[in-house]
Amino acid sequence: MLKAKRPLLSMALIRSNDANSELNLKPLRYRRLNLSDLEQYKQLLRDNKVGYIGFLFKDLCDNIDNAFYVQGAFDGNDNLIGLIVGIRNFENARPVPVANHQSAKSSSNGQKQELAHIVTVLVDKAYRRRKIGTTLLDYFTRDILTDANQRQIYTVAPKDVGTFFTGNKFKEIAEVEGFYNGQDGGILVVKQLNSKFLDA
Numbered sequence: 001m002l003k004a005k006r007p008l009l010s011m012a013l014i015r016s017n018d019a020n021s022e023l024n025l026k027p028l029r030y031r032r033l034n035l036s037d038l039e040q041y042k043q044l045l046r047d048n049k050v051g052y053i054g055f056l057f058k059d060l061c062d063n064i065d066n067a068f069y070v071q072g073a074f075d076g077n078d079n080l081i082g083l084i085v086g087i088r089n090f091e092n093a094r095p096v097p098v099a100n101h102q103s104a105k106s107s108s109n110g111q112k113q114e115l116a117h118i119v120t121v122l123v124d125k126a127y128r129r130r131k132i133g134t135t136l137l138d139y140f141t142r143d144i145l146t147d148a149n150q151r152q153i154y155t156v157a158p159k160d161v162g163t164f165f166t167g168n169k170f171k172e173i174a175e176v177e178g179f180y181n182g183q184d185g186g187i188l189v190v191k192q193l194n195s196k197f198l199d200a
Contacts, residue, residue: 009187012019019028022164026075026076026077026078027076028073028074028075028081028127028130028132029073029074029078030071030073030074030136030139031071031072031074032071032072033057033061033070033072033080033083034061034118035057035058035061035069037072037080038057040079040080041057041072041080041083043055043080044080044083044122044124046124048122050120050122053085053111053119053120054119055068055085055119058086066088067087067088067089068085068086068087068088068143069085069086069087069088069140069143069151070084070085070086071083071084071085071136071139071140073123073132073136075127077139081123081124081126081127081128081132082121082122082123082124082127082132082133082136082195083120083121083136084118084120084121084122084136084137084139084140085118085119085120086116086117086119086140086144086153087116087117087119088114088116088143089114089115089116090115090116090117090142090154109174114151114152115151115153115154116140116143116144116151116152116153116154117153117155118137118140118153118154118155118156119155120141121133121136121137123136126180133164134168137168140153141153141193143191144193145193147192152190152191152192152193153170153191153193154188154189154191155188155189156171156176156186156187156188156189156192157186157187158186158187158188159187161185162187162189165189165191166189168191169191170189170190170191171189171190171191171192172187172188172189173188173189173190174187174188175187175188176188
């Protein structure tokens with residue numbers, strides 16, 4: 001497996017603590033986050049010890065030039081219990097380790113592909129194993145495919161979370177040494193996308 005340099009952003013599929021002992025079984029809602037969600041957003045990050053993810057929340061919500069994708073999952077009481085933050089075309093914004101890999105340079109017909117990036121995925125512990133993370137990932141995937149026929153989507157996942165992505169048909173490309181706190185390594189994973197996904 002290739003060794004890659006540490007990229008600038010982090011990613012996590014993790015949880016927050018649920019104050020209630022019983023799971024809220026009301027239907028979940030998915031929507032874009034806005035500035036009114038700031039406190040819940042900070043709480044979700046704080047509970048999961050994620051800290052600053054590299055972008056101001058206001059910048060994510062203002063979404064100038066349509067660069068970002070920020071989608072939340074809410075329970076029946078409108079509590080934020082999961083989210084995904086993505087960048088639609090990360091290769092134009094920052095250098096990334098996968099950008100130099102042959103699989104990220106061109107499609108099967110030789111055309112250069114745009115590279116989307118998952119900054120973070122978070123899911124509350126009480127709501128895990130309900131396909132919330134997969135649903136958020138699907139929302140992002142469908143969104144980035146609306147203006148391009150073929151793309152690749154990538155992230156660096158903690159080793160204990162890599163199965164979430166491989167289970168969603170991501171391919172392991174490289175190990176990233178010292179990605180988390182300069183100590184723990186991560187796994188660079190990539191998924192090839194095309195317009196057929198929208199028909200699924």
